[in-house]
Amino acid sequence: MSDTTSTLPQRRELRTALPGPKSQELAARRSAVVSAGVSSTLPVYVRRAGGGVIEDVDGNLLIDLGSGIAVTSVGNAAPRVVEGVTQQVADFTHTCFMISPYEEYVAVCEALAELTPGDHPKKSALFNSGAEAVENAVKVARYATGRNAVVAVDHAYHGRTNLTMALTAKAMPYKKGFGPFASDIYRVPTSYPFRDPEGMTGEQAAARAILAAEKQVGADQVAALIIEPVQGEGGFIVPAPGFLPALQKWCNDNGIVFICDEVQTGFARTGAWFASDHEGVVPDLVTTAKGIAGGLPLAAVTGRAELMDSVHGGGLGGTYGGNPVACAGALGAIETMRAEDLVGAAKRIEAVATERLRTIADKVPAIGDVRGRGAMLAVEFVKPGTTEPDAELTARVAKACHEQGVVILTCGTFGNIIRLLPPLVISEELLLEGLQVLEDVLLAATA
Numbered sequence: 001m002s003d004t005t006s007t008l009p010q011r012r013e014l015r016t017a018l019p020g021p022k023s024q025e026l027a028a029r030r031s032a033v034v035s036a037g038v039s040s041t042l043p044v045y046v047r048r049a050g051g052g053v054i055e056d057v058d059g060n061l062l063i064d065l066g067s068g069i070a071v072t073s074v075g076n077a078a079p080r081v082v083e084g085v086t087q088q089v090a091d092f093t094h095t096c097f098m099i100s101p102y103e104e105y106v107a108v109c110e111a112l113a114e115l116t117p118g119d120h121p122k123k124s125a126l127f128n129s130g131a132e133a134v135e136n137a138v139k140v141a142r143y144a145t146g147r148n149a150v151v152a153v154d155h156a157y158h159g160r161t162n163l164t165m166a167l168t169a170k171a172m173p174y175k176k177g178f179g180p181f182a183s184d185i186y187r188v189p190t191s192y193p194f195r196d197p198e199g200m201t202g203e204q205a206a207a208r209a210i211l212a213a214e215k216q217v218g219a220d221q222v223a224a225l226i227i228e229p230v231q232g233e234g235g236f237i238v239p240a241p242g243f244l245p246a247l248q249k250w251c252n253d254n255g256i257v258f259i260c261d262e263v264q265t266g267f268a269r270t271g272a273w274f275a276s277d278h279e280g281v282v283p284d285l286v287t288t289a290k291g292i293a294g295g296l297p298l299a300a301v302t303g304r305a306e307l308m309d310s311v312h313g314g315g316l317g318g319t320y321g322g323n324p325v326a327c328a329g330a331l332g333a334i335e336t337m338r339a340e341d342l343v344g345a346a347k348r349i350e351a352v353a354t355e356r357l358r359t360i361a362d363k364v365p366a367i368g369d370v371r372g373r374g375a376m377l378a379v380e381f382v383k384p385g386t387t388e389p390d391a392e393l394t395a396r397v398a399k400a401c402h403e404q405g406v407v408i409l410t411c412g413t414f415g416n417i418i419r420l421l422p423p424l425v426i427s428e429e430l431l432l433e434g435l436q437v438l439e440d441v442l443l444a445a446t447a
């Protein structure tokens, strides 16, 4: 939480019911031409956004607790991002880094080498989306090890391309009907403290995962293990302490590339530059995207120089990967995170929001768990007194928040989790107002 120079008034204000008449007109145009396979959580059409507020085409001001899925951590249209992008777009928009390179790409890779976990020599390659970064991390791991198998965990989310669908755990909506999937993917249990046997330690959960991998495929066949250090779409699952270090050790001992998918957790979101930092794990490869560039499409694979250099020239790349405008956005976003101490801001959001959420949980027996790190927080809904997921209540609560002008997202394998991903620049006042709406809606929904 810090001052935002957004020119948008930082308050919630509803002038129409949501969605308003202009949004409804656009929805009618949309339904004629936009694929029904693409859906929207809250179909109000956006005119402007900044700080912690989204303004729609009917003049309503909504509180943003989603950041476009953890993307606009620096705020929408953040001044340094706008400035960098505006200058870059006027200078040149594209040459293709594989044809004639430019400084911005190199500068982003320098920042990645400095900020990602570990102080070993690191190199990066830039791409356009999180899924593309994951695909390329797997390519590098397979190339460097000469092995094929990849181990992923329960509740994992790694994207929607063919290989990343195979790595993703959840069938609906991500995989159903879209097979056949890429082969040589092995799924093992994760650490999910709320749902694991009472008292299971991180080391025990890791032993369970390792045993499953060794039985299914054998360590000597495994190119990579990929894991989100806090699992995102699968339910904002924070593993038990010791889980990630034990997995890392198994990888190191067996020549397996340890990949942390920090696409959602990276870039200050969890109150550290990267979520791996909380556990002191140093991944061999890190994938980043979402929060990296203030809303411009950019992604990266960063890792041990010898791994990243193992691939033959021309083996990695893509027409747009590391587009100069997106790189300028990233440099502006990273500068904003440093100048405004957004790592500290995420920690303050955690302190303020967790306290409020725990107070709400005391009043609402359907809240089974409150968890998360930094500004990546979640509430898991269950039938009171059990761990049985309550997706119906979750959907109803989210919808009621939307009607009240609070953009709030759900997630989880069982669809029973409300997640908070506010921009890190949101004011404390606005954050608390958003949480007040959540409390009011919840008390009404469970009365």
Ligand SMILES: *Cc1c(COP(=O)(O)O)cnc(C)c1O
Pocket: 128, 129, 130, 131, 132, 134, 157, 158, 159, 160, 228, 232, 233, 261, 262, 263, 264, 265, 289, 290
């Ligand atoms: C969103 C996400 C991806 C996929 O990123 P896209 O940019 O949507 O392709 C991959 N991994 C994680 C952990 C994510 O949260």
